[in-house]
Amino acid sequence: MLIQRLRIAQLRNIEQAELNLRRINLLCGPNGSGKTSVLEAVYVLGSGRSFRSARLDPVIRYDADSCTVFASVTPGGPDPVPVAIGVSRERDGSFSGRIQGQAVRNSAELALRLPLQLINSSTFDLIEGGPKVRRQFLDWGVFHVEHEFHRFWMDVHRCLRQRNALLRRDRIRAVELAAWDNRLTAGAQRLHELRERYFERFRPVFQQTLRELLQVDDLELGYSRGWDTSRELGEVLQEQLERDRERGFTHSGPHRADIRVRLRGKNAAEVLSRGQQKLVVAAMKLAQGRVFMAESGRGCVFLIDDLPAELDRKHRQQLCGLLDAMQCQILLSCVDAEELRDCWDGVARQQIQLFHVEHGVIRPIEEGNGGTHG
Ligand SMILES: Nc1ncnc2c1ncn2[C@@H]1O[C@H](COP(=O)(O)OP(=O)(O)O)[C@@H](O)[C@H]1O
């Protein structure tokens, strides 16, 4: 999959930009110039969300009423015809997305067209952070590989919202609760099966990828489904009803699923150095891209923010080498192009595009045309 042309308007400090992308794209420039904003624009296009703020409002340029991002994307695999994808977000809160001129109904449609993997400083918290980020990580893979997943996920979350609302009432009608519990139990089981099936495919790929990046023996990933493994969810829900009512929410279920990262029986966050953790996370991200490619025959686009700030030179080179071998498209930001100089030694020049970013203006830099500093 390849984003060929990318147009950004009124997003953060970028007033207007039009980029012709290649397979490997390096965005270089001083702090605050707008590099992360370019990655953010692509992310908004592929998910309808930002990775920097919970809401999209702060993404719109201060004086503007709306921001838009547009791209023409070659899907890859058997389909060589470019697809036009565009999104725009108005100040009044409305969001609209179009694929080939047709309005999209939800952000899942965008995600299916534009599968993205983001690596930034928060991704490196995957191990130290709470279960939610790991669950989202897992669900990215399941979503892209198992086509039923989205429907079950939506239904399970609807059941959970309804059940939690019931729990907070003074009186609960038993039949009403039972109806939601039954539906939740069935959906949860299906969700769990899809997650588990994906995870079993993911785990060996991850182990292999990890060995290519880091020497740690005995690092184990485990999937936990969010409720007692020996019982149906329905039984657990009944048993925990009093506690659920006291707290006003459902304690057990697929919304509590997690990936455990352990080393010799201990939580990896307590054992691995920060640097090692980053490599484990990088391996998880790469492995996910590899599984996606193996299952779908398409590559995802990697957005990598300020890699030199995260990894040392040797590991940058290794990571970039592995990314290059996947033949995925990459958008990478760094302050100084020099810091990524020896990362792409084996790559043909015409596959790499360097951009200089300053005050929200993005200029392509041609080889021999002033080098890395424009
Ligand atoms: N809504 C906005 N409108 C205009 N400028 C913004 C907005 N939000 C952030 N900025 C500015 O845009 C710039 C964005 O920089 P960023 O993309 O984070 O830069 P870099 O990644 O190159 O350090 C910052 O200077 C920030 O102050």
Ligand SMILES: [Mg+2]
């Ligand atoms: Mg930045």
